[in-house]
Amino acid sequence: MIRARGVTLLSSPGRRLSSAQLVQLMGEVGRIGTMNTLAEPLDSELDGLLPLVATGDRLAFGRLYDLTSSKLFAVVRCILKKPELAEEALQEAFIKIWQRAASYEQGSIRPMGWLAAIARNQAIDIKRRVAERMSDGAVDIDDAGSISVLPEADLAMELSHLKKCLGQLPEERQDMVLLAYYQGWTRDELAAQFKKPATTIKTLLRRSLIVLKECLDGQA
């Protein structure tokens, strides 16, 4: 019952959230309680597909693409606002997934997480490459604005842990962490946004990450 209410609460379509609002949303997600059922069938199918992909099974790879491309596109689109760059990142990410499927270790991370990490890294690499090409070294701040979060939130437990831990940080530092994670902002970009020296940002991020680590590992 509680869960049903929680899902209803969160399923209003097309919610656009700032990073600070995201933390609030994670508060709502946390109230859903124990549930993780929606993600599990997908994870187990992916666990079945990845070893096939590693042997060069194109059919399995196509199925994997169909199951995961919209999720991975969401990940790269947060980081790369220009559609052509986001599309390039998605394409390159899937080529890497094809090449590296053999290195996926079942059980070390959920398969969707492994795929998302590849996509995220690809997107950040492209973002850095584009930034480096700008010869004047100017910081190009994207819109800090909207991140669209899955209403059903199948990952309620893990998210609520993360939310509790993020909640131990002052709000400004939560924003820094989320902007770096979701949008791949560098220290310099965060420095411009928060009007602090990059060295201060570096220190704040590192302290924040230590707090997060202690908190998350303590709950594991």
Place this chain on the structure above:
Amino acid sequence: MDRHEELDELAAEFVLGALPAAERRDAILLMAGDAEFAALVKAWERRLVPLSLALEPVDAPPNIRGAVMKAIAGDRPDSSTIVALERNARAWRLATAAASAIAASLAAFIVFGSYSSQLPNQRYVAVLQAEGPGPGFLASIDLKSGNISVRTVGAEAQPGKSFELWALGGGRDKPQSLGVIDAAYRIPASKLGKIDPAILADTLFAVSLEPEGGSPTSQPTGPVLFTGKLVATD
């Protein structure tokens, strides 16, 4: 802060996505050459990944599927590049770690990214092993721009001293200076010695501790702290 803590902080910042381009490149190459660092990165991915998985899916443009399938046509998944690199680096470490536990913790990495060749992803990694006490560090060389950057992994530099990078062997009759690592842990492109790609694989790399500003004789005069050869990545 010890080397493990230093690596963990770097891993955290890398996974968070806040590293600037050059440091990010160093981290990616370090991941390929250092199993400990790679494991720390994985742990951070695991901690933070629920944030990615919470994102609402967005349909990708339909043409991308076809482009991906076309790109992998005639291509087989490989376990070559990165995996082989990890294996080589691990074997290298195992072979040398026995010599001294201290030396193992002070391993330095010199990483060569060959962005200029027709094989854009080809990379060379040299794992430089400490021969005596000294700070560990990671260096990467962008052969195209000629820039070398070095990241400390552990202790500070010694006051009044400089690190100098040398190339030996590969048909050279004496050590060739590749440059003095400056206070910002870089060798400026203008002062970087040229490496002939043809003898890169046979080159032994070494870092020596020299008087401030580098060796006065154009040959190593101080203790050699790190040495290593390139590990072929393919």
